[in-house]
Amino acid sequence: MKKILSGNEAVARGVYEASVHFASAYPGTPSTEILQNISTYKHIYAEWAPNEKVALETAIGASIAGGRSFAAMKHVGVNVAADPLFTFAYTGVTGGCVLVTADEPGMHSSQNEQDNRNYAKFAKIPMLEPSNSQESKDMIIDAYELSEKYDSVILFRMTTRVCHSKSLVELGEKKEVELIPYKKNFGKYVAIPAIGRKLRHKVEERMNILKGYSETSKWNYEIDNNSKIGVISSGIAFEYANEAFGDTVSYLKLGFTNPLPANLISDFCDKYEKVYIIEENDPYIEEFAKMLGKNVIGKELFPYSGEMTPDVIRRAALSENYKGVELNEELFVGRPPTFCTGCPHRGFFYELGKKRKKIIVAGDIGCYSLAVGEPYDMMDTLICMGASFSSGHGMQKIMEMKEDDDRRIVTVMGDSTFFHTGINSLINTVYNKGNTINVILDNRITGMTGQQDNPGTGLNLAQETSTIMDIEGIVRAIGIKNIRRVNPNDLQETKDAINWALELQETSVIITDWPCKLKKRYNDDDFARYDKMWQTKDKVIEDLCTGCKVCLRSGCASLIFEPSTKKVSINPNTCVGCDVCLQICPYDAIVKDDKYV
Amino acid sequence: MSKSIKVVGVGGQGTILLAKILTTVFVEAGYDVKMSEIHGMSQRGGSVSSEIRYGDKVYSPVIEKGDASILVSLEQMEAARNVDYLKKDGVLIVNDYKIHSMVTLNGNIPYPDTILEDLSNRVKTYVIDGTNKAVELGLDKVMNIIMLGALSKVIDLDNLKWEDAIRENVKPQYVDINLKAFKIGLNEVK
Numbered sequence: 001m002k003k004i005l006s007g008n009e010a011v012a013r014g015v016y017e018a019s020v021h022f023a024s025a026y027p028g029t030p031s032t033e034i035l036q037n038i039s040t041y042k043h044i045y046a047e048w049a050p051n052e053k054v055a056l057e058t059a060i061g062a063s064i065a066g067g068r069s070f071a072a073m074k075h076v077g078v079n080v081a082a083d084p085l086f087t088f089a090y091t092g093v094t095g096g097c098v099l100v101t102a103d104e105p106g107m108h109s110s111q112n113e114q115d116n117r118n119y120a121k122f123a124k125i126p127m128l129e130p131s132n133s134q135e136s137k138d139m140i141i142d143a144y145e146l147s148e149k150y151d152s153v154i155l156f157r158m159t160t161r162v163c164h165s166k167s168l169v170e171l172g173e174k175k176e177v178e179l180i181p182y183k184k185n186f187g188k189y190v191a192i193p194a195i196g197r198k199l200r201h202k203v204e205e206r207m208n209i210l211k212g213y214s215e216t217s218k219w220n221y222e223i224d225n226n227s228k229i230g231v232i233s234s235g236i237a238f239e240y241a242n243e244a245f246g247d248t249v250s251y252l253k254l255g256f257t258n259p260l261p262a263n264l265i266s267d268f269c270d271k272y273e274k275v276y277i278i279e280e281n282d283p284y285i286e287e288f289a290k291m292l293g294k295n296v297i298g299k300e301l302f303p304y305s306g307e308m309t310p311d312v313i314r315r316a317a318l319s320e321n322y323k324g325v326e327l328n329e330e331l332f333v334g335r336p337p338t339f340c341t342g343c344p345h346r347g348f349f350y351e352l353g354k355k356r357k358k359i360i361v362a363g364d365i366g367c368y369s370l371a372v373g374e375p376y377d378m379m380d381t382l383i384c385m386g387a388s389f390s391s392g393h394g395m396q397k398i399m400e401m402k403e404d405d406d407r408r409i410v411t412v413m414g415d416s417t418f419f420h421t422g423i424n425s426l427i428n429t430v431y432n433k434g435n436t437i438n439v440i441l442d443n444r445i446t447g448m449t450g451q452q453d454n455p456g457t458g459l460n461l462a463q464e465t466s467t468i469m470d471i472e473g474i475v476r477a478i479g480i481k482n483i484r485r486v487n488p489n490d491l492q493e494t495k496d497a498i499n500w501a502l503e504l505q506e507t508s509v510i511i512t513d514w515p516c517k518l519k520k521r522y523n524d525d526d527f528a529r530y531d532k533m534w535q536t537k538d539k540v541i542e543d544l545c546t547g548c549k550v551c552l553r554s555g556c557a558s559l560i561f562e563p564s565t566k567k568v569s570i571n572p573n574t575c576v577g578c579d580v581c582l583q584i585c586p587y588d589a590i591v592k593d594d595k596y597v
Numbered sequence: 598m599s600k601s602i603k604v605v606g607v608g609g610q611g612t613i614l615l616a617k618i619l620t621t622v623f624v625e626a627g628y629d630v631k632m633s634e635i636h637g638m639s640q641r642g643g644s645v646s647s648e649i650r651y652g653d654k655v656y657s658p659v660i661e662k663g664d665a666s667i668l669v670s671l672e673q674m675e676a677a678r679n680v681d682y683l684k685k686d687g688v689l690i691v692n693d694y695k696i697h698s699m700v701t702l703n704g705n706i707p708y709p710d711t712i713l714e715d716l717s718n719r720v721k722t723y724v725i726d727g728t729n730k731a732v733e734l735g736l737d738k739v740m741n742i743i744m745l746g747a748l749s750k751v752i753d754l755d756n757l758k759w760e761d762a763i764r765e766n767v768k769p770q771y772v773d774i775n776l777k778a779f780k781i782g783l784n785e786v787k
Contacts, residue, residue, distance in 0.1 A: 003634070004624050010719020107633050132631075132658075165633035166620065236658075243657035311661040324684050325720055331677035331709045335607065337643035361640030370641065374699055546697035552703040557642050560697060561704040573737070 004167045008160040010133040011072070012037030013169065016564060018082045019177035020044055021067030021095065021462065024055040026420065028074030029109040030163040030348070031102035032251045035072055036452075039461050048452060048461045051385070051420040052077035054101060054509045059085050063153075064189055066180035068144055072100040077386065079395030081118070082423070083470045086189050087371065088153050090199035091125040092206075094180055096147035098140060100156045102163050105280040106307040111365070111384065115281035120155045126204050126210055127155040127258035128219065128237045133167045139255065149557035150206055150213070155258070159280065161236045161307070167585075175500060202281040207223045211259045219255025220264055226250070230272030232265065232285055232296070237308045241278045244313040249276075269294035276301070276317060336373050341558040342576035344443050344514035345353050348488040350554050350580065351495045352410065355502070359437075360399070364413035364422075367447040367516075375555045386421025388413045392436045400435070408502060410469040412439045412455045415471060416446035416454040424473060430507045441488075442471055442525075443516040451520050454553070459521070463470035475509045482508035489514055491583045507555035517576060536577030537593040540569055544589035551581040551590065598654030601660040605679045606671030607696045608645050611741030614766065615669070616647030618745060621762040622650040626754075629660035642698070644675055648691050659669070663719060669748050671727070671741060673712045679693075680716060690718045690747050690786075692727040692740060725785050731778060736771075739778035746782020 005013065011034050015023060022044040025035035036467050039046045049055035052073040062069035073081060078101045084163035086098065099440035101116040122125035128143055130136040136158065143154040167466050187195055194427060214220060227246040233241045234254040239253070252268040253259070269289060277286040277298040286298030302308060302316050314320040339346045349371045352361070356377075363369055364387060371378040383391055399405060413422050429436055446452040453459040458468040475483055482504055484497040494512070501508040515522070527533060547566030551559055558571040559581055570581070570590070582590040603620065606612040616632060623630045628651040635646070648660045660682055664754050668683050669690045671674035676691040683689060691713065701708045716722055731740040742763065751760050760776060767775050 004620060004630060051769065111780035159637070161633060161658055165631055167631045167655075167658065168624065168629065239656040239658070243661075247711045307659075309659055309661060311663075314661075322681075324665075324682065325680050325687065327681040328677065328715055330711050331715055333676045333706055333709075335642070335644045335678075335700070337608075337675070340641055340700045367641075384734050445606065481627070496669050549703060555699065557697075557702065560702065563704045564705060594749060 002168045003171055004152045004166050005137075006033065006131045006164055006166045007133050007158055008033040008164070009037050010136035010169050010349050011140050011156075011158070012135040013040065013171065015070055016041040016044060017137070017174050018144045019068060019175055020070050020144070021179065022046075022059060022062035023070040023072075024049045024058045025052070026052045026055050026070040026077060027448055027452045028052075028102070028445050029159040029464075030075075030104065031072045031074045031100060031158075031293055032449045032452065033163075034100060035461070039541040043254055046461055048454065050455055053084060053333065056081040056088070059097055059099070060084055060088050063095045065094070066182050067095040068177055069095055069097045070100075072108065075101055075103040075109060075114050076112065078116055080385070085119070089125045090191060090196060090203055091189050092151035092202070093147055093153060094332075095449045096144035097153045098143045098147060098156050099123045099153055100158060102156060103281070105158045108160055113281060115284060116155070116401040117157055117257060117284045118282065123155075124207055125155050125258070126256070127149060129156055129255055129257050130162055131235055131238045131253075131255070132162065133169045134271070135255065136162065137169050137563040142219075147478055150210060151593065152206060156380070157235070157257075159236055171515055184366075185235065186417040211262070214256050214261040215263050215342050216556055217256040217261070220261050221253055222268060223253065223269050225538075228273045230268055230275045230290065231278055232268065232275060233278040235280065236284065237280050239277045240308050240310045240313055242318070244390035254285065257285070261286065262292060266292050267295065269296060269377050277307060278313060279300060281305070283593070284328045294447045300513050321555050337370060338373065338557055339367070339370055340517050341556055341574045342578045344440055344488045344512060344516070345371065346423055346554055346556060347438070347491055347578070347580045348441065348494055348512050349378050351491055351585070353553075354495075355498060358393060358502070359408050359410045360412040362388040362395060362409060364388035364417050365448075366414040366417050367443075370413060370440050372407065373454055375553050385417055386413065388427050389425035389429055389436070389438050391456060392438070393425070393432070393434045396434060397438050404443070408435075408437060410437045410439065412441060414447065415440065415442040415444060415456045418471065419455050419469065423478070426480070426509070428474065429479050432555050434507045435505060436506065436507060437498075440471055440475075440509060442511055442513050444518045447516045451518055455589050458481055461555070471511055475511070480505060480507055480509050483511070484509075485511045486511050488512035489516055489580055490579045491580065532577070534576045536588055537572060537575045537595065537596040538570055538579060539572070539576055539593040540567070541591060542567055544587050546587055548586065548588070550586055551584050554580045554584055556581055599650050601653045601658050601665040602649045602667045602669065603646060603665045603679060603682045604649070604669045604671075605644065605646040605675045606674065607679045609644050610645070610671045611738060612645045612647055612671060615741040615745050616649055618762045619649050619748070622759055623741045625758055625762065626756045629653060629655045633658040643705040644678065644680065645759070666749060667748065669744055671744060673753055674709065675700070676716060677709070677712045677746075680720065683720060687720065688751050689716060689722045689750060690744060691716070691722060691724055692741075692744055694728040695726050705746050723751070727782070728735065730781050730785075732776065734778055734781065737777055742775045743782035743785070744745055746779040746784075747786045749779070750783050750786035767785045
């Protein structure tokens with residue numbers, strides 16, 4: 001049976017067909033939907049981890065104990081998981097283990113464009129790179145065979161377009177795989193130096209054997225179109241190259257890409273007059289071919305960054321110009337994403353914005369990074385998950401050395417980021433007598449990636465009721481004495497907390513407590529705790545509106561200023577009655593709409 | 598040969614459902630199909646797009662600029678932003694509706710008012726009163742299916758089972774109103 005699946009759905013299907021026993025992940029675009037889809041196959045045990053390092057470590061444990069295991073993460077997540085990965089590369093596996101890295105050429109929703117194929121080479125582990133959904137499924141199944149045969153974790157490298165594009169997949173049957181009995185294996189899994197030194201040689205031996213496999217792997221093959229030009233490619237770039245060149249060139253399609261097949265590449269290069277290497281991001285294949293002494297054309301012609309879409313290839317290799325309808329740039333302006341109507345971050349950033357001249361804001365990864373834009377302009381830094389507390393601490397120590405600058409550092413991160421790596425950062429701040437104002441924007445969900453549950457939501461991946469981490473309790477246990485919990489939609493309360501924290505000369509934490517509007521599931525406790533949540537609407541009394549536009553500083557997309565009448569109105573279809581604009585209006589022109597009270 | 602259709606709009610307008618039904622229709626008719634969309638910011642008022650390519654054999658899941666046969670836009674400014682995806686002889690189907698962005702919302706920069714005029718002078722364009730027709734029908738959300746109806750008329754292939762695809766992709770209680778919306782859209786293209 002054929003079904004149209006995204007690459008992420010196809011990976012989940014492959015995990016099912018390969019009888020994987022254990023799967024873990026931390027959400028991150030473009031990888032998030034893999035675990036969400038795995039969780040729909042009831043026999044696979046799957047869980048969200050608080051971060052990528054934990055996800056991989058649990059998968060390592062599951063493999064050692066004799067199950068097939070799986071972990072998925074976005075490219076930068078592998079940085080977090082790199083510590084266990086590099087030693088797991090030495091120990092090898094008991095049950096097969098696959099690590100998916102979902103890279104982002106073009107950085108659609110990421111902070112960098114790192115090419116994680118380099119991790120396979122760096123950690124000395126085999127790598128597979130699918131080009132479409134069918135390969136995503138088939139290669140996952142084969143990855144488990146390879147993992148167990150060659151005793152290694154497999155790096156499975158996907159990219160945004162492979163993850164998120166849909167194509168037809170021929171489904172297969174599930175192959176039953178039994179759990180392997182556990183036997184203590186000290187010489188394999190206890191990586192003390194004496195054993196590490198032995199394992200190091202084993203790794204070299206494995207990669208040498210895999211060099212032979214790579215030459216004959218079914219994933220590495222030539223398509224001979226009797227041409228003068230040859231193209232070597234992998235991943236989605238292979239599909240793009242096919243689109244651009246069709247059968248006017250011959251191809252060497254590489255799917256098993258660490259170690260690369262030296263003879264296949266060498267013979268291919270010798271056969272054609274001209275050879276292009278078409279790959280997104282780094283010159284990974286190109287450098288290998290050049291090391292073999294081959295005269296190939298790569299990054300000198302094709303861009304080193306961004307997506308290698310067919311138009312990019314055509315422009316570079318065929319000097320083709322654009323032939324479509326021209327844009328008229330006067331007809332549109334930007335449409336950047338913004339905080340949703342009802343977003344609890346809005347009230348907080350509105351109040352914090354009033355202190356703009358007195359503070360420096362260290363930001364973090366999550367929806368609140370949208371505060372970089374208009375009208376907030378509220379972020380000085382954004383580095384990686386969990387970095388706001390710790391980078392803010394470092395900034396504050398330097399600012400204290402400056403006699404002519406008394407600005408304070410405010411650091412912000414969300415609940416999921418706090419659980420991810422924020423807790424460690426906060427420990428550092430209080431331990432080292434820091435003086436930053438740390439804000440945990442608790443919207444009770446992992447918002448940016450599409451409302452996944454986390455240790456603070458009370459539900460696990462299987463949607464079972466689970467322990468709710470008490471953020472305030474954790475902060476107190478770390479040793480922080482100055483803690484305030486506020487309703488961010490109450491501007492006075494929020495303002496008071498910010499002023500209170502700015503007066504203190506020791507580490508403080510403000511927890512904003514209001515749920516995400518997009519959260520899919522609320523329970524009775526939520527409605528009891530958050531009074532009249534989403535049940536009311538606000539409206540403008542037109543006669544009282546002076547057109548001063550102060551309310552627009554709240555940045556709510558439901559407020560519309562009409563230039564012809566110089567009045568603001570509120571979109572009744574989208575307003576959820578958070579009252580932030582109502583509190584801002586200096587003329588009391590915004591009131592509760594009594595139809596909804 | 599493969600053909601390309603791009604669907605654009607603003608987060609929350611139903612671009613993804615429209616693209617999903619379109620994908621179903623081509624798959625059921627036996628075409629090779631690839632569909633691509635960028636997730637992430639779409640729920641937060643940003644621009645959204647989906648790309649569908651179909652034919653005997655499709656390689657790239659993304660549409661090259663200047664290569665789409667049809668551009669469906671659920672919002673005016675998004676049509677202007679994406680019109681360079683169309684071939685010179687491509688067709689634009691645009692919903693006559695404006696959604697402000699944070700940039701135009703505060704009134705400092707006006708929302709451009711000559712979009713439809715400019716585009717219809719340069720491209721074969723069908724302007725559909727989708728949002729109003731959907732509100733008249735009693736559910737503003739079915740605007741996307743009105744646009745799908747218009748699109749089906751422009752595609753004009755008799756091997757496509759549109760109503761089956763709608764049934765497959767919407768909740769049972771919304772099937773009837775969506776089928777009505779589809780017919781309205783169909784009749785909007787003369």
